[in-house]
Amino acid sequence: MNLSFLGINGSIQSKESGNVSFIAAKSSHFILFETSGALCSDIRKAGFDPLNLDAVIISHCHIDHIYAFPSLIHNLWLLGRKRALPVFANPDAIEKAKMLFNLFALPQKRDMFAVSFNAIESEQFAAGEFHIKPFAVEHCFPTTGFSEASGAFTYFADCNVSWSIPAFCNKTKVLIHEAGGTADEEKALNEKGHSSARQAALRAKQINASKLCLVHLPFDVDPCAMLAEAAYQFSDVTIPELLEKIEIGLENG
Ligand SMILES: [Zn+2]
Numbered sequence: 001m002n003l004s005f006l007g008i009n010g011s012i013q014s015k016e017s018g019n020v021s022f023i024a025a026k027s028s029h030f031i032l033f034e035t036s037g038a039l040c041s042d043i044r045k046a047g048f049d050p051l052n053l054d055a056v057i058i059s060h061c062h063i064d065h066i067y068a069f070p071s072l073i074h075n076l077w078l079l080g081r082k083r084a085l086p087v088f089a090n091p092d093a094i095e096k097a098k099m100l101f102n103l104f105a106l107p108q109k110r111d112m113f114a115v116s117f118n119a120i121e122s123e124q125f126a127a128g129e130f131h132i133k134p135f136a137v138e139h140c141f142p143t144t145g146f147s148e149a150s151g152a153f154t155y156f157a158d159c160n161v162s163w164s165i166p167a168f169c170n171k172t173k174v175l176i177h178e179a180g181g182t183a184d185e186e187k188a189l190n191e192k193g194h195s196s197a198r199q200a201a202l203r204a205k206q207i208n209a210s211k212l213c214l215v216h217l218p219f220d221v222d223p224c225a226m227l228a229e230a231a232y233q234f235s236d237v238t239i240p241e242l243l244e245k246i247e248i249g250l251e252n253g
């Protein structure tokens with residue numbers, strides 16, 4: 001099983017990266033978390049065929065997480081996709097995805113493949129080769145975190161630290177956590193529904209994660225400062241390199 005990050009920035013894109021989105025794969029097939037950036041291009045750069053996309057998962061309906069959704073569907077249609085594509089998100093984000101789908105008259109395209117919009121709350125669901133447990137996190141809008149059911153990875157999307165982490169996130173191998181800045185700005189970050197790098201590291205320690213990936217980064221804060229304050233709390237922390245596979249070892253193979 002592996003993860004590939006297509007983007008790691010928060011709302012504002014930088015020279016180095018677009019907004020956060022990432023792939024989880026067990027084979028040549030994969031699922032996509034968040035829809036931002038030049039997705040088909042980035043999926044190819046990560047070594048995957050866009051047509052092998054099995055499911056799309058969106059954490060919430062803020063623009064940096066959802067804007068590329070209609071373009072992704074349009075690209076897949078132009079590439080000749082036939083099989084259905086399931087989309088999973090909380091009811092707010094599903095509504096926004098449907099609006100974008102309809103805004104560009106995508107359902108009316110000739111031979112458009114079926115896009116199934118699944119509004120999820122807390123029930124585990126199957127997405128391609130993965131089983132995913134969703135849970136609510138605390139942000140300024142209804143937002144969902146996701147944990148891979150075997151414990152390989154957990155994604156805390158945009159969130160502060162004032163919510164209780166479900167027990168099933170404990171001992172996740174990789175915690176993907178947003179970090180909107182350093183501890184100097186913690187109060188303001190928390191008020192806006194975000195976390196500092198220090199707080200992300202404390203959460204990783206709290207749930208006994210093996211590894212922490214900081215994402216949803218600000219474009220104007222030194223990443224070294226964020227890494228340093230996180231590393232002070234939690235040893236195995238990284239800012240993922242774009243498009244590089246992060247392998248997640250599983251106990252039984
Ligand atoms: Zn965001």
Ligand SMILES: [Zn+2]
Nearest residue numbers: 060062139158
């Ligand atoms: Zn947000």
